[in-house]
Amino acid sequence: MSILILGSKEVATAFALGGMKGRVVHDRSEALAVVEEAGRLAGVKILVVEEEVAEMAREAIDRLKLDPGAPLVVEIPGFSGPSEDRQTARDLVRRALGIHI
Secondary structure, three states: OEEEEEEOHHHHHHHHOOOOEEEEOOOHHHHHHHHHHHHHOOOEEEEEEEHHHHHHOHHHHHHHHHOOOOOEEEEEOEOOEOOOOOOOHHHHHHHHHOOOO
């Protein structure tokens, strides 16, 4: 199983120390291109994306999450911690189903 990390230099370096491949993303255009490319790579099964990068390419990330043939997308916080706008599992269920849990 192949895991690809997309994020800041610090996040990519931290995961590289664990032997995982990573790509450093600097801006929105680069984020969109890398996410689209990662979605097409046959060997990538899990795509770990730092929250800041995910926000830069939100449309592409959401498309990948809905595509059953795409890698599993996991968003993680950066070294500064989770963003203020981070959605919890409860928020996602509420948005998807329209119910409160």
